[in-house]
Amino acid sequence: MIDxxxxxxxxxxxxxxxxxLETLLxxxxxxxxxxxxxxxxxSMLGTVNHIFWGDMMWMSRFDGGAGPEQPASESAQVFPTLAAWAAERFRLDGRIRQWALGIHAxxxxxxxxxxxxxAGREVTAPMGQLVVHFFNHQTHHRGQVHAMLTATGSKAPVSDLFLMPEQT
Incomplete structure (x- = not known):
């Protein structure tokens, strides 16, 4: 399915x-x-907090590292400020990159x-499908932030994958 x-x-x-998002927000x-x-x-901050929380949860399942400290019901309140979110987001994005670079078929x-x-129960699903879900979850909720940004009259991020710079 994926590699x-x-x-x-x-x-x-x-x-x-x-x-x-960090720049625009x-x-x-x-x-x-x-x-x-x-x-x-x-809110926009609540949504980026939730994305962070979800990424932490999935990474803890994928790499065995730390997961979020808050329960899912508090996922929108992880960080009180954008600056706190940005600092930890940078660290988490590094963790995701390292995991991806080390993945094998x-x-x-x-x-x-x-x-x-x-779900309130044990769940089993194909790993490849879960990794796709992980990245799709980010994209889905960033799309919500995109809509909220444009509703304020602000510029929104460029999100087309084919426009991604070579080095990010």
Whole structure:
């Protein structure tokens, strides 16, 4: 289904997108960032917090490292400020990149089993499908941030994969 090159490309895409969001969101005031805009996670800051939380959760399953400290119900409140989010986002994006660079075909084969707090039960699914879900989850919620940014009259990030710079 997927291979190491897919994972590396998507890890690069993730970093590129987060760099753009940091710049664009940083141009807004705190009130704009935290205003409830009717999105699933309320505000722009709440949504990028949720993406971070989800990435931490999936990475803990993929690489065995640390997961989020907060429960899923608090995923939109991980960081109180954009600066705190940006510092930890940079670290997490490095972790994702390192994981992607070290992946082997055998790591993407077979199933992964874990206890899902959201589902309230143990779940088993194909590893390749879960990795696709991981990157798709980021893209889905960044699309919500994109819509919220444009609703403020702000510039939105360039998100077309084919426009990604060579080095990100």
């Amino acid at each position: 190491r090159d897919y994972c590396v490309t998507m890890a690069r895409y993730n970093r590129w997108q987060n760099d753009q 940083g141009a807004l005031g705190s009130a704009d960032l935290t205003q409830d805009r009717g999105a699933f996670f309320g 055998v790591d993407l084969a077979g199933n992964l089993t874990w206890y899902s707090g959201s």
